[in-house]
Amino acid sequence: MAVDFDLLVIGAGPGGYVAAIRAAQLGMKTAIVEREALGGICLNWGCIPAKALLKSGEVYEQLGHLGDYGLSVEGRAFDFDKVVQRSRKVAAQLASGVGYLMKKNKIEVIEGAAVLQKGEGAPRAVITLKAGGQRTVQARSVILATGARARTIPAAGLEPDGDRIWTYREAIVPKACPKSLLVVGSGAIGVEFASFYRALGAEVTVIEALPRILPVEDEEVSAAARKAFEKRGLKFRVGADVKKLAKSKTGVTVDLDVGGKAETLEAEVAIVAVGISGNVEDLGLEALGVKIDRGHVTIDAHGATNVAGLYAIGDVAGPPWLAHKASHEGVHCVEHIAGLAPANLKSPIPGCTYSTPQVASVGLTEAQAKEQGLEVKVGRFPFKVNGKAIAAGETEGFVKTVFDGRTGALVGAHMLGAEVTEMIQGFVLAITLEATEAELQGAVFAHPTMSEAMHEASLDAYGRVLHL
Template sequence: MAEDQFDVLVIGGGPGGYVAAIRAAQLGLKTACIESRGKLGGTCLNVGCIPSKALLQSSESYHHALHKAEALGLTYEKVGFDLKKIHEHKTKVVGQLTDGVEYLFKKNKVTYLKGFGSFVEPGKVKVKSDSDEKVYSAKNVIIATGSAPVELPSAPFDGKTVVDSTGALDFDKVPKHLVVIGGGVIGLELGSVWARLGAKVSVVEAADTILPMMDKDVIRAMKKSLGKEGLEFYEKTKFVELKKKGRSTVVVCDKAGEAVELSCDKVLVAVGRRAYSEGLGLDAVGIETERGKIPVNDRFQTKVDGVWAIGDVIDGPMLAHKAEEEGVACAEFIANKHGHVNYFAIPNVVYTWPEVASVGMTEQECKEKGLEVKIGKVPFSANGRAKCLGETDGFVKIIADKRTDRMVGAHIVGPNASELIGELAIGAEYSASAEDIGRSVHAHPTLSETIKEAALAVDKMSLNA
């Protein structure tokens, strides 16, 4: 096979794309991955999941020292932070991980093509960089171009005052008043970062509540916890426009016909993300998008032979781990193996503090489907390890089918919820019953015992709560 011909060519080096490329190479397919950013890892590693979690960790550590350490018997002569060093830590982590992906490409013999990829015709993709342009041939092309922040016409990004999630990662000083338009995951996470570091944070949400897709008990708990951090919420409040007033920006909103005006120095627009499918030359291969997304079948095939798509650019939740699993499965389908993604078992996480994590259905969704359920709910205040940590806010809630006892949903608000949800995701994958989880031995004392207790509580058999 010629050097510029491949079995698999992946457009996009984010979590879905780079994982698809590595898996394809592991399966013996000659593989290349195209990335225009200049660094592998996509939005997630460069300007999304990873840098935001670095900021969240730094700000949470500072907040803990200020507000929680004394209860554990710890005192400090002076508590402060250096924003420049916080950003340096974030940048260092990002660099280590993006360099790590490049190493994995070398290890697995994946060819890394730097530039912007677009179709010339079926089976041929042009890669354009600053210095040259070249066409590569491939039997299979996987589109894994991810997504981009949604921009509001009445609040265009200027990179200074009005920013997207990327801009909110790089403020050179703590805002006096940050207005977040959008009460979803991204808005709450980044709002939490700056609130902990001293900013006044106001969250504007057009829906009835923040986190509208979450379980009602989760929403109630998170409003209370985030309120303690200083976040204020304007729910059922529609953003209208921005106005300038001296050096300040005024966010004009409408709440039930009444004007609400919030004067601030920074605005974060976090109203969602859109599939990134522009400029790919899809018309050259006869692919039409639906609301920007690329239609695929249950094997990630588009209507064009040899063209596949995964991740944020297709339907489904825009999650890095969802894209990764689709990348693995897609590569396996191309290699004539049996790919598998169980969407029911994909967890969702909000990395505020306390954290939120869930898998499966909410209680409301069960009711809408007419499913009779039984529910076990146990607070972290009943858990020994949580008391030792001084982190007793939140709960574990397990929802089981009343007829079969199969777990159909699980929701955690509390310390390290992002780590704890893994056990329940495995339970969802293997159709575990509440009894299965409740009878599993959990080490003592651990936060995970709350999962066991919640599973036992489904049948009112909890032992320690």
Template sequence: MSGSYDVLVIGGGPGGYIAAIRAAQLGLKAALVERRHLGGICLNWGCIPTKALLQGAEFSHALKDKAPMLGFDVALNGFELSKLVGHSRSVSERLAGGVGYLLKKNGVTVYDGTARLTGKGQVEVEAKDGAKTPLTAAHVILATGARPRVFPGINPDGENVWVSSDALVPKAVPETLLVIGSGAIGAEFASLFNDLGTKVHLVEMAPTIMPNEDAEVAAFVRKQFQRRGMEIHEGTKVVSVTPGPSGVVCRLSGPAGEVELTVDKVLSATGVVPNVEDLGLEALGVELDRGFIKTDAFCRTNVFGLYAIGDVAGPPCLAHKASHEGVLCVEALAGVAGVHPMNRATIPGCTYTRPQVASFGLTEAAAKKNGIAVKIGRFNFQANGKALAMGEAEGFVKVLFDKETGELLGAHMVGPDVTEMIQGYGIAQHLEATEESLAQVVFAHPTLSEAMHEAVLDALGRALNQ
């Protein structure tokens, strides 16, 4: 069997399946190749199952800390980790089935197998039984994603030394855990297991945890983590990780010299590397940039008719960035009028720790480095009625405007449900709102989002509630 298509997508993650569906909606004959599972890492072993587990961690926090505050005497009679993990897996399975339904509904042909480029517009798909199917397409979109990066000396075995997928299906809650890396993945798992009762050590090579976040936000999260009993090791390198009969022996090198810790489990969360191997890129001369496939503003590679989207095309490695690229890539190649290239600087980032972190745009340090004079507004959730009523008043909103033009340059939030709020600033930035126009917006009361309004007013020097 063989086939010829207008658009052929390799990879069925949040970028790939969206690209295939959009192509079909535009009347193009579309196919998708997926070697493992529809929905990709995000849906099956990343964003979605992690959030399901974090819901359990949040419930644990509510039972232990919030219930007494609200007058409830709750007796905990035990906790079955298998049920929480089962809930997480069922959520992923349900959504994966939904992706398959959407592809079928939109008339996308799905091939189960491993794809390899054999020439311009030519792809060979090898099924699990070894059967090979040649396909051709006018446009081929690479959406093969990325996998966890592992540094030398750290050898994940699924039992003692984990990567993120292992941490999603633990057999038991470890008494002690060392997390290597404090980006979104590492910070979320550190927060998760801490809430489930684990003693957590969080190690970061950079001078501060969450190094990509605004410095004030990172410092605030560090303080909150420490208050919860986590041990934070900043500016520290993991020299070696050695599983043994009594635990995993970890040698760390940091500001105070070398120390040795023994923990039950180690989680390596040190970023990702793109899945570019065995795709046939070398024969076609596809250009790479630091290992990622190099693309232009419309996801085109240097090879005519070949495109790349999502994690394989470079950071930020986020599902919503991949989905957006999938749409704009297909619409551009289809000749849809008015397609705008994506500004990666405005892509929101969300970290579902406790407290939550959400941000987009320039940090204060980046603005200063670029010589941009800024007006900064801040508002603390301790002065927000809804946050106080929820018993979650720790955190703040920080917003940056260009001092000369009033342009919204960035926003950085830490606190309750800020991951649901950041898009308000994102919409404002896209619509070119200034601090003066945002000040005129009426925010409902009582809501957490009022903190966003007050931060804008503070940038103008006229905050009303602090």
């Protein structure tokens, strides 16, 4: 069979479409297959519309504190339909932008669902087209970028019903704002939805099986975040195993085992946010013998699977399940296919939670650094003594830095506070460039800015903090 394309990408999320663009830049004849919408889950049903909702919630909540700034407004209210419609418009605008990028880079977009078969040098794809019929495509290389979906546990009732039990997909486009809400899972997705609905006045309880919320974050940040969320009225049940989630006459009930004691909670709606599962089904992977581990495709340091010519990137290839990680892997994978020497696939990946207050981190936690046997030096600086934070009325939270005392290398940074998801990139660059305490302490940070807390936390790790 003749080769149709140099590269075929299956899935047009932030990993797939970025991989396709990079391939086109390198002169590859490229096609991308998408069965739903360009931009994938992140752009259409996840990251982007969720942030639009969160912004609406944040602004509405801030209106309730205008008196703190010497301001006043009458008739604070929200139109929930318009809040949701705004988030959909934002997603649609960006999705159309991805379509433009495909045309600009001369990437053929094939609308349909692909199944892989054994081909010449690389698997070939048999695509069931949305418009009807089938098309068989052979490429020199194939990249799987099919993403993931919300994990469900049907035996425990943790499965959406489209009415009272939601995953992120239903929570993005609800028909009305619930008065009470249970969120099962306290990772970034669960905490963000809890934060949004609480901002609009819902009574929200977050249920977590592990001993603390945001369990992948540094323990100190996790504890401080919980206190900050509780100040806003959020409730938490940690160390709580869900035995059964079910619909009731008035909403939902959840039966918990909390330290050996039975407990039942009730609410109008429940959101299931207990992780994700890779989209590995119905792709022909089993027939090809593709190695799959715990629902994710196994890859090497360059994204290659065990099948010649087949690669995988993003959520389908395992954690961390983040859009920016998928894009990074996509560029790396394509450059490797092209015979270039791509940037390190294992560059530090920041994690961000867009709650109020926000959480951001990169690198090792303090506990992880100690487990690795590093000579740990930790610095901290609270926003409550930062001039810009005080002026802005955003004094919640702090910056924490983790250094290796033997080398001076920054190995981790952890932040809680307003707009820390924007500031974390400074620490990402520092770790990527292998900065030590000397570079960070010698850098000039603009005043007054909240980022000065980053400088002070670096100084504090070595007993040189200035403003505390």
